Amino acid sequence: MSIKSNLLAAVALLTLTGAAWAGDSAAKITVTDPYARSSTMNSVSGAAFMMLRNDSGQDDRLIAVSSDIAERVELHTHAEDANGVMKMREVEDGFPVAAGESHALRRGGDHVMFLGLKAPMSDGDIIPLTLTFEKAGEVEIEIPVDLERKPEEGGMSHGSKSN
Structure with missing residues (x-):
């Protein structure tokens, strides 16, 4: 990566490490520490991870995600599964985020899955993503692609998961 690319990636990461909020004070969702990755440059799928925090007085649920x-x-x-093998599966009813609690989307657990990538995910790219919550509505965020990040790095391993 060139110095210019590194600098742009660093600025994007600093900009995006802040929080994104949705809804009014009655249905406030905070999104922190987002990042995305694919396993290789030639992968046809990728994933995104982040921490969701519900700072409202009511339970909410992440019910849909979209990106182009x-x-x-x-x-x-x-x-x-019944044989003790871990398998990925779609969660059609979404992820609950209880009032005053956090829900981690992390590697090896709940996450956003990109299937049929239209272009390779390159380190430092920025991905637009819309999260749709039952009560808080839509949250539009930009997620940096970080292909070097290890599963235990960042806030993902320190948050609580509410179900």
């Missing part, structure tokens, strides 16, 4: 970077964008989780 892939043919399909879905909410996914990892679940153990």
